[in-house]
Structures are given as structure tokens and as C-alpha cells.
Amino acid sequence: MTRLLPPGEVGRAAALLREGALVAFPTETVYGLGADARNPRALAAVFEAKGRPRFNPLIVHYPEAGAAFAEVAAEGRARTLAARFWPGPLTLVLPRRPGCGVDLLASAGLETLAVRVPAHPLALALLRAAGVPVAAPSANRSGAVSPTTAEHVLEGLGGRIAAVLDGGPCPVGVESTVLDLSGEEAVLLRPGGVPVEAIEAAIGPVARRAAAVEGGEGLRSPGLLASHYAPGLPVRLEAREAAPDEALLAFGPAPSGAAVTWNLSERGDLAEAASRLFAGLRWLDAEGTRRGCARIAAMPVPRTGLGLAINDRLARAAAPRPGLLHPQRRP
Ligand code: AMP
Numbered sequence: 578m579t580r581l582l583p584p585g586e587v588g589r590a591a592a593l594l595r596e597g598a599l600v601a602f603p604t605e606t607v608y609g610l611g612a613d614a615r616n617p618r619a620l621a622a623v624f625e626a627k628g629r630p631r632f633n634p635l636i637v638h639y640p641e642a643g644a645a646f647a648e649v650a651a652e653g654r655a656r657t658l659a660a661r662f663w664p665g666p667l668t669l670v671l672p673r674r675p676g677c678g679v680d681l682l683a684s685a686g687l688e689t690l691a692v693r694v695p696a697h698p699l700a701l702a703l704l705r706a707a708g709v710p711v712a713a714p715s716a717n718r719s720g721a722v723s724p725t726t727a728e729h730v731l732e733g734l735g736g737r738i739a740a741v742l743d744g745g746p747c748p749v750g751v752e753s754t755v756l757d758l759s760g761e762e763a764v765l766l767r768p769g770g771v772p773v774e775a776i777e778a779a780i781g782p783v784a785r786r787a788a789a790v791e792g793g794e795g796l797r798s799p800g801l802l803a804s805h806y807a808p809g810l811p812v813r814l815e816a817r818e819a820a821p822d823e824a825l826l827a828f829g830p831a832p833s834g835a836a837v838t839w840n841l842s843e844r845g846d847l848a849e850a851a852s853r854l855f856a857g858l859r860w861l862d863a864e865g866t867r868r869g870c871a872r873i874a875a876m877p878v879p880r881t882g883l884g885l886a887i888n889d890r891l892a893r894a895a896a897p898r899p900g901l902l903h904p905q906r907r908p
């Protein structure tokens with residue numbers, strides 16, 4: 578049984594984490610599946626609960642930058658970005674310091690560790706109360722759409738984890754931007770909640786991995802796996818009209834003709850669209866399936882600001898999938 582904890586029970590959630598149990602909690606991006614990052618058994622349980630095919634590295638969360646930088650080596654660029662964007666939806670990949678207390682499983686054997694200070698007040702309260710670094714990938718089964726409400730978490734992980742701390746819907750709605758600062762050049766591993774343009778304004782040019790934007794073959798970061806965030810129905814991209822057997826994911830003024838429509842943002846606002854993306858994919862998947870739709874048709878979204886992250890998630894939702902990666906389609 579997975580317990581649904583109201584915000585007032587943050588102390589109980591922290592105690593469960595310290596005991597090595599798995600607790601999902603809200604962040605400003607999506608719900609994370611939290612585990613004590615110093616406890617290898619708790620980390621192994623995260624991979625098992627998610628059904629992750631391999632031990633991919635996990636993002637470790639801290640209540641403030643000082644605690645993060647005690648475990649990883651942060652130079653000028655990292656400190657500039659932390660001062661500018663933390664707490665917030667930016668993850669920095671940095672070299673582990675000697676004596677780093679985070680178990681190596683969180684780094685998946687790499688010499689680097691991904692760290693972040695989230696902006697959600699309930700996440701910060703939980704991290705402070707837990708007093709341990711908390712590893713937290715998105716709280717969904719591997720390959721499925723990320724959860725932006727406690728109900729989404731229960732749909733995917735109910736019965737597999739100890740508790741979900743319910744903080745309502747996540748305000749940003751797409752995952753953090755992942756930036757690798759472990760080498761000479763700053764590399765964007767995953768577009769996300771902080772636009773890359775804002776990062777470049779702070780530290781200068783950032784190299785893009787083609788795969789991080791288009792869902793290609795790169796495997797430097799598991800977030801680069803082509804198929805991810807996948808609903809059960811296939812997804813058609815760049816749709817400018819919709820057929821009667823399609824469930825339409827609209828952006829801006831929507832064409833008529835679709836069986837069902839979810840508008841990301843009628844006024845074409847990218848922040849609103851990001852916050853409604855995963856809930857929309859889930860809703861269209863359920864409604865579209867119920868009405869016998871053949872696919873989800875997604876309208877074009879501009880590739881600037883948060884639009885880069887939205888396009889990245891849509892490209893992966895539409896990518897060819899190994900059968901393994903859509904658990905909601907299993908009989
Ligand atoms: P998720 O846990 O689903 O939010 O995804 C975490 C993302 O951070 C994935 O894209 C990981 O590949 C990436 N990541 C975490 N740690 C590292 C690391 N040490 N090096 C490269 N990428 C990382």
C-alpha cells in the first residue's frame with residue numbers, strides 16, 4: 578500500500594526517506610521518486626520500482642547550494658549559475674569530490690554527479706527535514722509520461738513505493754535542464770525548465786548535443802534515449818489539421834475535426850504549455866483510447882525558450898519504441 582501524505586505530513590515523509598523507503602514528492606518540474614542518496618539499497622529500489630532497464634545516473638537534490646557543492650567540485654560557471662537559477666529547474670553535472678557521501682549507484686559508475694536545488698516549497702521542506710541528499714528521478718515507470726500530480730504517481734507506482742507527498746500540480750511541468758559542466762565546454766544534455774538562452778546569457782555559449790534536442794542516438798545521458806515520455810497511442814508531430822480518428826494536442830488556435838482536443842495554451846504561451854504538457858498527453862491517451870482513436874496528433878510548438886524542452890519531449894513521445902518501453906500497453 579502506498580500512503581498519500583498531505584503537505585502537513587512532511588516530517589513523516591522525511592522519516593520514511595531516512596529509513597531507506599521510497600517517497601515521491603512534488604518539485605516545481607515534475608514529481609520525483611525520492612530515496613536517500615547515501616543508501617545503496619534505497620537507490621537500487623528506485624531502479625526496481627521504476628523498472629529502469631539499466632542503472633542510469635540519478636539527479637541528487639539538496640536544500641541549498643552549499644550542501645550540493647560540499648559533494649561536487651564547483652568552479653566559476655557552476656557558482657554563477659547556482660546563484661542565478663537555484664532554487665530552480667537547472668541540474669548541473671559536476672565532478673564528484675573525494676569523500677562524496679552520495680553512493681556511486683547514483684552516478685552509475687561515472688566520476689560525475691548531477692545535482693540540483695529545487696524551487697518547490699514542499700520539496701525544500703522535505704529536503705531540510707530529511708537532512709540527507711535525496712536522489713529523485715521522475716516518479717513514473719521507465720519510458721512512460723512523467724507525473725505532474727500525485728494521482729499520476731499513484732497510477733504508475735501505486736503499491737510499489739512507501740508514500741506520495743501530495744503538493745498538488747507541478748507549476749513548471751517539464752523536467753529540469755541538465756547541463757554538463759564537468760569538462761571544458763558547457764554541454765546541454767537535456768533541454769528543460771531553464772531556457773538554454775538564459776544560461777548562455779549568464780555563462781556564454783553552451784554546446785548542444787544534437788541528440789539532446791532531436792532525440793537521436795547519443796547516450797552520454799540516458800535522458801537522450803530516443804523513446805521516452807511515451808503515451809500508449811502513437812504520436813504524429815507537426816500536425817496542422819486533425820482527422821476524426823485523432824486526439825489533438827493543440828497549441829494556439831486549434832483546427833476543428835479531431836475526436837478530442839487538449840489545448841496546451843490557446844494564447845500560445847510556452848510556460849502555460851509546458852505546465853500542461855504531460856497531463857495533456859495522459860488525458861489524450863486515455864480519452865483517445867476510450868473513443869477508439871488511432872493516434873495523438875501534436876501541433877507545432879516554437880523552438881525557443883521553454884519550447885525547446887516541449888519539442889524534445891514530444892519528439893521522444895513520437896519516437897519508435899522498443900516494446901519494453903510502454904508498460905501501459907501491456908495486457
Ligand atoms: P530523470 O531522472 O528521469 O529526471 O533523468 C535524469 C537525467 O539526468 C537523465 O537525462 C540523466 O541521464 C541525467 N544525468 C544524471 N546524472 C548524470 C551524470 N552524472 N552524467 C550525465 N547525465 C546525468
Ligand code: MG
Pocket residue numbers: 714715723
Ligand atoms: Mg524521467
